[in-house]
Amino acid sequence: MAYYNGIKGDRVEFIATDPTYVEYNSDGQVWYNSATATLKSWLPTGVFSAGGNINTARYRLAGSGTQTASLAFGGDTNPSTTAANTEAYNGIAWTPVSNMNTARNILAGAGTQTATLAFGGSTNVGVPGITGATESWNGSSWTSSPNSLNTARFTLGGSGTQTAALAFGGITPSPGVSAATESWGGTSWTTVNSMNTARESLAGFGTQTASLAAGGYSTNYSAATESWNGTSWTSVNSMNTARFSLAGAGTQTAGIAFGGANPSVTSATELWNGTSWTSNPTGLATARNGLAGIGTSSAALAVAGFTTANSAATEEWNFGVYSYSAAAWASGGNINTQRSGMGSFGIQTASIGAGGQSGPSFYTATESYNGSSWTTVNSMNTARTSISAARSSPQTAGLIFNGYTGTVDSASTESWNGSSWTSVNATNTTKRSVTGFGIQTAAISAGGIGAPPPGAGTTYLSATESWNGTSWTTTPANMNTARRDGVGVGIQTAGLAAGGEIPPGSFTTATESYNGSTWTSVNSMNTARTNMAAAGSQTAALYAGGYITAATTTVESWNGTSWSNLPSLSTARNYAGGSGTQALALIFGGETTATEEWTGEVETAGSKTLTVS
Numbered sequence: 110m111a112y113y114n115g116i117k118g119d120r121v122e123f124i125a126t127d128p129t130y131v132e133y134n135s136d137g138q139v140w141y142n143s144a145t146a147t148l149k150s151w152l153p154t155g156v157f158s159a160g161g162n163i164n165t166a167r168y169r170l171a172g173s174g175t176q177t178a179s180l181a182f183g184g185d186t187n188p189s190t191t192a193a194n195t196e197a198y199n200g201i202a203w204t205p206v207s208n209m210n211t212a213r214n215i216l217a218g219a220g221t222q223t224a225t226l227a228f229g230g231s232t233n234v235g236v237p238g239i240t241g242a243t244e245s246w247n248g249s250s251w252t253s254s255p256n257s258l259n260t261a262r263f264t265l266g267g268s269g270t271q272t273a274a275l276a277f278g279g280i281t282p283s284p285g286v287s288a289a290t291e292s293w294g295g296t297s298w299t300t301v302n303s304m305n306t307a308r309e310s311l312a313g314f315g316t317q318t319a320s321l322a323a324g325g326y327s328t329n330y331s332a333a334t335e336s337w338n339g340t341s342w343t344s345v346n347s348m349n350t351a352r353f354s355l356a357g358a359g360t361q362t363a364g365i366a367f368g369g370a371n372p373s374v375t376s377a378t379e380l381w382n383g384t385s386w387t388s389n390p391t392g393l394a395t396a397r398n399g400l401a402g403i404g405t406s407s408a409a410l411a412v413a414g415f416t417t418a419n420s421a422a423t424e425e426w427n428f429g430v431y432s433y434s435a436a437a438w439a440s441g442g443n444i445n446t447q448r449s450g451m452g453s454f455g456i457q458t459a460s461i462g463a464g465g466q467s468g469p470s471f472y473t474a475t476e477s478y479n480g481s482s483w484t485t486v487n488s489m490n491t492a493r494t495s496i497s498a499a500r501s502s503p504q505t506a507g508l509i510f511n512g513y514t515g516t517v518d519s520a521s522t523e524s525w526n527g528s529s530w531t532s533v534n535a536t537n538t539t540k541r542s543v544t545g546f547g548i549q550t551a552a553i554s555a556g557g558i559g560a561p562p563p564g565a566g567t568t569y570l571s572a573t574e575s576w577n578g579t580s581w582t583t584t585p586a587n588m589n590t591a592r593r594d595g596v597g598v599g600i601q602t603a604g605l606a607a608g609g610e611i612p613p614g615s616f617t618t619a620t621e622s623y624n625g626s627t628w629t630s631v632n633s634m635n636t637a638r639t640n641m642a643a644a645g646s647q648t649a650a651l652y653a654g655g656y657i658t659a660a661t662t663t664v665e666s667w668n669g670t671s672w673s674n675l676p677s678l679s680t681a682r683n684y685a686g687g688s689g690t691q692a693l694a695l696i697f698g699g700e701t702t703a704t705e706e707w708t709g710e711v712e713t714a715g716s717k718t719l720t721v722s
Contacts, residue, residue, distance in 0.1 A: 155428030168399030217267025266313025312357030356402030450494030497545030642687030
């Protein structure tokens with residue numbers, strides 16, 4: 110094993126802002142940005158790397174925003190169904206959000222992830238569906254404008270912002286391929302000077318007063334490039350590779366164009382420096398056309414498109430500064446006893462999983478994780494499944510409660526001291542599948558399903574009980590949504606409950622926040638499901654797996670305000686155990702023995718030595 114300081118002669122710089130690039134002297138420089146908690150370096154050339162797949166594979170879509178906060182909308186799904194789908198990207202994964210009002214393909218867009226304008230396109234698959242419809246996105250929903258493009262068209266180029274956009278080129282009902290240009294002032298479109306070369310399926314980027322139009326198709330595949338100064342178009346140096354149905358990103362003086370076809374799909378990538386195009390040595394990993402381009406010349410996204418079929422691929426382009434993200438799932442040591450419905454608590458490198466069920470067998474087995482392997486330790490007193498736990502407890506001082514013994518629901522509570530379990534005072538209500546969170550001396554048991562013993566419950570509950578280290582007290586704070594198998598994280602005075610099953614047996618996305626005395630409904634999850642595993646706190650949580658129509662690999666993160674999708678688990682699982690934090694989580698068991706460790710982008714202050722192999 111070699112160390113960076115042994116190779117380079119000094120340690121990796123640990124700084125709060127990225128250094129200034131000095132041409133010919135910065136290539137290969139490595140540093141750690143403590144403000145963003147990322148390892149970075151300068152790259153001598155640009156490169157595409159894999160990003161998170163979009164949820165709906167499609168082509169002929171549009172996009173807006175930046176590499177780490179982007180929006181993709183519209184397009185054609187398999188193979189020619191016009192889409193209204195909208196998805197948001199957080200730099201790791203795509204999350205479906207509200208659909209457009211007008212489903213369409215071959216449209217254009219401009220703006221940011223929270224303020225986008227969509228315009229033009231086709232509501233069909235050709236000329237009969239041409240539209241000039243304009244819609245505005247406010248970060249949560251689309252609003253149709255009463256003012257459409259003056260010239261309805263599809264396969265057009267677009268640039269600018271939500272309140273100051275430019276539309277150019279495309280195909281109109283007559284005479285066909287167009288050079289028309291229109292400027293959007295925030296409420297309506299104004300026809301301005303046309304392009305020099307009429308064309309469609311071109312790339313466009315920049316601002317309303319300083320845009321670039323590149324490539325496309327007129328009477329043949331085009332390499333033509335034109336620059337817009339706010340008043341008129343000027344022909345400038347052509348691209349190296351003529352093509353249409355390409356994508357681009359950037360500004361009038363620093364842009365990138367990639368993909369397209371002539372006539373076969375291409376991965377070719379070119380950089381624009383304000384004067385001329387330079388072909389990059391490496392192109393897209395997946396050659397495709399009909400893709401969306403988002404971002405800047407140094408940090409762009411290539412989204413979806415078409416090769417031999419619709420693609421869901423996202424590729425991230427980085428030139429100059431490259432950020433090395435550690436956000437990923439990795440395999441941990443297998444749990445010894447396969448089971449579901451365990452009680453779990455701890456951190457990623459020191460966790461407990463107890464009880465559970467596999468088939469007809471109900472367990473008291475307890476296992477302890479040390480960051481690499483599981484060890485069987487002293488068993489629980491009462492065998493059961495559908496157990497809840499004070500999830501924020503450390504490995505050495507935990508609490509589990511409620512559950513199902515196979516014949517009756519349980520009110521049993523047990524306390525863990527790091528080596529053995531002790532039965533303590535039971536909950537006031539006999540129940541199972543409750544939402545639990547807290548620590549050993551201050552926990553919450555809320556919701557679930559139950560009935561007076563003896564027997565198994567059929568009533569969905571909303572009541573909340575509070576544990577003070579000695580006994581449980583029923584509080585006046587009922588959950589807003591009665592549910593079973595919802596999952597909780599946090600502490601007694603700052604908890605979160607999400608998902609689960611609601612009567613008469615459907616799954617919910619409902620999310621609630623608890624402040625120690627009342628429950629408040631907050632923004633819902635993206636995917637309705639039950640039996641999830643979870644880790645984290647009220648303002649920074651990770652929910653993984655669960656059950657939809659079968660065990661799922663779906664993962665979502667909560668930032669205190671909204672939910673975002675994260676890369677999926679490697680192994681689908683239902684009713685798994687979970688522990689840790691949003692950035693360092695552990696998911697284990699759940700109809701499998703597999704353990705997975707999630708590592709997000711976490712600052713390790715003081716760790717300034719880069720180890721390389």
